[in-house]
Amino acid sequence: MNIHVISSLRHWHRRLGALAAVFFLLLAVSGIALNHTDALRLGQRQIGTPWLIAWYGIRQNPPKQGYRLPGNRFLATDEENWALDGKLLHGEHGQAIGALALDEIVYIATPSRLYLYRDDGQLVDKLSGQGLPSAQIERIGTTDGAIVLQTQHGLFSSTDALRWQPIKSGHIAWSLPEPLPDQARNTAMRVLAPRLPLQRVLLDLHSGRIFGRYGPLAVDLLGLTLAFLGATGFYLWFRTHRQRRHSAREVK
Amino acid sequence: MLFSVLRKSRLTRLLAAWLATICLASVSFAADNVYQEPDSFLQEAFGHTPQPSVLWLTRDVQAEAARILGHAPTQLRQRYWTDGSRTAWVLEEIGKEDLITAGFVVKNGRIEQSRVLIYRENRGGEVRYPAFLRQFQGAALSADNRLDKNIDGISGATLSVHAMERMARVALYFDQVARRK
Numbered sequence: 004m005n006i007h008v009i010s011s012l013r014h015w016h017r018r019l020g021a022l023a024a025v026f027f028l029l030l031a032v033s034g035i036a037l038n039h040t041d042a043l044r045l046g047q048r049q050i051g052t053p054w055l056i057a058w059y060g061i062r063q064n065p066p067k068q069g070y071r072l073p074g075n076r077f078l079a080t081d082e083e084n085w086a087l088d089g090k091l092l093h094g095e096h097g098q099a100i101g102a103l104a105l106d107e108i109v110y111i112a113t114p115s116r117l118y119l120y121r122d123d124g125q126l127v128d129k130l131s132g133q134g135l136p137s138a139q140i141e142r143i144g145t146t147d148g149a150i151v152l153q154t155q156h157g158l159f160s161s162t163d164a165l166r167w168q169p170i171k172s173g174h175i176a177w178s179l180p181e182p183l184p185d186q187a188r189n190t191a192m193r194v195l196a197p198r199l200p201l202q203r204v205l206l207d208l209h210s211g212r213i214f215g216r217y218g219p220l221a222v223d224l225l226g227l228t229l230a231f232l233g234a235t236g237f238y239l240w241f242r243t244h245r246q247r248r249h250s251a252r253e254v255k
Numbered sequence: 256m257l258f259s260v261l262r263k264s265r266l267t268r269l270l271a272a273w274l275a276t277i278c279l280a281s282v283s284f285a286a287d288n289v290y291q292e293p294d295s296f297l298q299e300a301f302g303h304t305p306q307p308s309v310l311w312l313t314r315d316v317q318a319e320a321a322r323i324l325g326h327a328p329t330q331l332r333q334r335y336w337t338d339g340s341r342t343a344w345v346l347e348e349i350g351k352e353d354l355i356t357a358g359f360v361v362k363n364g365r366i367e368q369s370r371v372l373i374y375r376e377n378r379g380g381e382v383r384y385p386a387f388l389r390q391f392q393g394a395a396l397s398a399d400n401r402l403d404k405n406i407d408g409i410s411g412a413t414l415s416v417h418a419m420e421r422m423a424r425v426a427l428y429f430d431q432v433a434r435r436k
Contacts, residue, residue, distance in 0.1 A: 046352070121331070128332040133294040133304065165307050165334070 009242070016235040023228050030225065033209040037202070045202035055204070056197050058213075066191045068180040070102035070111075078102040078111060079183055079191030085111065086194040090124035101143035101178035103150065110150055110164065112143040112178075117152070119164055128164065136167035144177035151175050288374040290383055293345045296358040296370055297336055300343050307334045310433050323400055323424045324348065333429060341367065342433060344426040350376045350415040357419060359426035365395045366423060379415035391419075396427045 036043060066086075069079040076088045080099045085092040087109060096118065102111040108127060111118045117135060119127040132138070137154030144151045149160040151170065158175075159167040183191065204213070211218030297304045310333045312320060320328045329347075336343040341362045347354045353375035360368040369391040371383035381387065387409060394404040402424060408416045 119332070126330045128330050128334070132292065133297065134307070134334065163309075165309060 009239075012235050013239060016232060016239065019228055020232055023225060023232070026225050027229065030209060030222075033205045037205055037209060040202055045205060046200055048201040049198035050201055050204055051196050051198040055199070059199065061197045061199075063192065063195070063197050066183060066188060066195060069183045069187065069191070070099065070178050071181055072102065072104045072109060076104075077183060077187040077191070078109070079187060079195065081195050084195050086191045087120065087124055088122075089190045089194055091194050092118075092120060092124055092126075094126070100140065103143060103145055103176075103178045105145060105148070105150060110143060112140045112152070114140055116140075117143075117164060130164060134164075136169075142177050144175040146170075146173055146175045153177075288380060289372070290374065291358075291370055291372050293356070293358065293372055296345070296372055297343055300341070300358075300360045300368060301336065301338050305336045305338055307336055308433070309334055310429055310436075316429075316432055319400065319428060320425055323428060324421050328425075335429065335433060337433075342430045344429060345372065346422045346426060348418040348422050350379055350418040352376065355382075355415060355418050355422075357422050359391075359423060361426055361430040364427065364430065365393050366391045366427065368392070369419075369423065371419070374415075376415060379409070379412035381409045381412045382415045382419050387416075387419075391423050394423060394427070396424065396431070400424060400428055402427075 036045065040046060064081055066079040066081050069077040071077055078099065079086045083095065083097070085096055085099060092111075096111075097113045097116070100112050100114060102109060104110070104122075107122060109120045109122065111120065115131055115138065117130040117140065119129070121127055128134075135154075136152060136159035137156040139155045140152050141155065142153040144153070146160065149162045150164065151158055151160045152167070158170045158172060160170045161167045207213035209222075211220070211222035214221060291299075294304060310316075312328055312331050312333060317328055317331075333344075341360055344359045344361070345356065346359070347356050349355070354373075355371065355376065356373035358368075358370045358372050359366055369388045371380075371388070374380050374383060387407075390404065390406050391402075394402045394406075397403045402420060406416065406420055
């Protein structure tokens with residue numbers, strides 16, 4: 004091959020190698036991490052760094068209303084998550100339709116489930132289907148130390164959320180949403196701040212999607228660069244190796 | 256004219272069939288696969304639905320359940336159903352990303368019946384087949400709270416198989432604890 008072409012190959016091999024080294028390192032580290040997603044618990048680790056959340060275009064909807072619990076405590080909710088007194092209640096819950104506290108247990112109802120939490124945010128039980136007196140919950144309230152569910156099949160009360168008795172309407176204190184006081188709203192804003200799974204961020208970084216619609220094309224280009232570096236590196240090594248063998252034979 | 260040609264064209268029909276298949280496949284992937292409602296499972300096991308009993312997970316029970324599951328149990332109160340000689344447990348565990356709901360009936364410390372009730376994962380649903388579930392029949396806990404029977408895996412469903420094994424072990428362990436009460 005022409006000496007100018009060889010010189011040009013060597014020049015571009017070095018320049019592209021130096022330029023792409025940082026990106027290759029990034030791809031290598033993210034690739035290795037993704038290969039061990041379960042061991043590194045990437046799906047469970049959450050990132051809430053404000054600039055990253057803003058980069059993804061995610062905006063927080065400030066919780067405006069919640070459910071008042073005894074002791075001036077509040078259950079605040081956004082579209083998916085719940086915060087109880089500054090503690091995030093983990094899980095995919097859905098929209099709460101009522102909450103109340105009875106005997107140190109906080110009962111939170113959604114249209115199809117009833118969640119029982121301890122004050123410290125530990126889940127005690129999650130009732131749905133056969134655990135409920137009816138599939139659809141409309142309201143939750145209390146009467147005489149028992150919780151009451153209003154369902155499509157009538158009113159049911161229970162003291163342990165295990166055995167349900169049909170009751171007739173009486174004096175029932177229903178749980179109703181009310182505006183959150185400033186302090187409760189600020190606490191809820193902090194607790195319910197949007198977060199992303201680390202796995203998603205790493206996947207987007209590895210594929211280039213984190214850089215927008217042209218990111219994957221840039222990663223494709225990096226892939227082609229790596230192929231070019233591999234091919235030119237091998238050719239340059241092979242050529243040098245052949246020349247050395249040739250020179251050694253001539254010396255003999 | 257053009258429409259009538261298109262209507263009669265084999266290519267158009269093939270394309271429509273392909274699109275319909277894709278749509279159906281995407282719908283089936285998105286939905287929870289309910290193979291048996293928990294209520295129906297209990298009816299089948301007992302002939303009726305008994306009143307639920309409760310097992311409170313004390314610290315030592317939580318610790319042992321966490322050792323079996325590989326993570327802390329998600330809730331402190333476990334409901335179960337019993338007719339005196341048998342107990343039934345409806346448990347949930349994550350296979351790869353989503354929860355699998357399974358039912359186990361335990362008699363004399365051995366699994367009498369096991370079922371996959373609701374399967375939410377995209378892949379690995381083969382664990383619902385009777386040929387796989389039959390392996391759990393008669394299984395009991397060994398001294399270190401492992402199953403005393405070897406459960407053969409299923410290619411492509413390894414994580415679901417492991418989740419079913421963990422739930423079977425927890426059901427047997429909870430049965431032991433409930434009987435000690």
